[in-house]
Every structure is written in C-alpha cells, then in structure tokens.
Amino acid sequence: MADEFVVNDAVFKVVDTTEISKLQTKAQQLVQDFEDLKTEFNRINGALLDTWEGEGADEYKYETDHILEKIGDMNSAVDALNTDGISNVRQSISDMDAELGEQIRKMANDEEE
Structure with a gap:
C-alpha cells in the first residue's frame, strides 16, 4: 500500500x-537463466x-534443432519489454512525479504569500 501525505487538504x-x-533486473536474470538452460540442453x-x-x-x-530455433532467445523479448514497456512506465511515473513536485512547490509558495 502506498504511503500518503497531505498538502492543502489534497x-x-x-x-x-x-x-x-x-x-x-529480475527479467535480465531470467534471460541469463534461460541461456544457461539452453547451454546445458545443448551439452547433454x-x-x-x-x-x-x-x-x-x-x-x-x-x-531438437527445430524446437531450439522456434524457442529462439528470450533476450529480444525481455529487452523489448524492458525498453518499451517497463521503462516507459517508469519514465511516465518519473515525469508525473516531477510535475507533481512542481505543483506542490507552487501550492506551498501560494500558501506562504
């Protein structure tokens, strides 16, 4: 649950x-684990x-070659998820946070005047 704070009744x-x-970070570890699994499969x-x-x-x-070809690598999928999905969400949250911080500073300045 997220913490809360109040400014001017907001x-x-x-x-x-x-x-x-x-x-x-976990997604990148999954990629490495998957690659390790494929390496071990290929060895066996x-x-x-x-x-x-x-x-x-x-x-x-x-x-088995056909299966490995179809499986491909997880790296491209995880990179796309991290780059296009998760990173965009994180950037949006950061942008909203910056905007909110500016609004709070303005509200605090207005209250002081």
Whole structure:
C-alpha cells in the first residue's frame, strides 16, 4: 500500500519505483537463466548424439534443432519489454512525479504569500 501525505487538504500517494527497477533486473536474470538452460540442453544433447547413429538420431537432431530455433532467445523479448514497456512506465511515473513536485512547490509558495 502506498504511503500518503497531505498538502492543502489534497491527499497524495507516494509510489516506490524501486520495484520497477527490481523487475527489470529480475527479467535480465531470467534471460541469463534461460541461456544457461539452453547451454546445458545443448551439452547433454551433444553428448547423446555423439553416441547415437542412424535415422533415429538424425530425426531426433532435426526435431531438437527445430524446437531450439522456434524457442529462439528470450533476450529480444525481455529487452523489448524492458525498453518499451517497463521503462516507459517508469519514465511516465518519473515525469508525473516531477510535475507533481512542481505543483506542490507552487501550492506551498501560494500558501506562504
């Protein structure tokens, strides 16, 4: 729940944007975890295919290569989310915060006069 403060009978909510930063960091960690998983899969898959020959091995390799191709990488999706989505939200909140701060300063100055 957001903290509140009051200025001239107006109630303002305090928003903690550190959670947005944490989300961006966690998203990048997910990308690394996904890449590590693919690396381990490729290592195990390579060891299996080193000892397997024939049509079955060829078909298996074709299918696993196809799956990996379809999976692609998470990095582009997470980068798009971080850049276009989360960063835009964070910037909007920062912009609103700056505007709100200016309005509060004006209200405080008006009250002093």
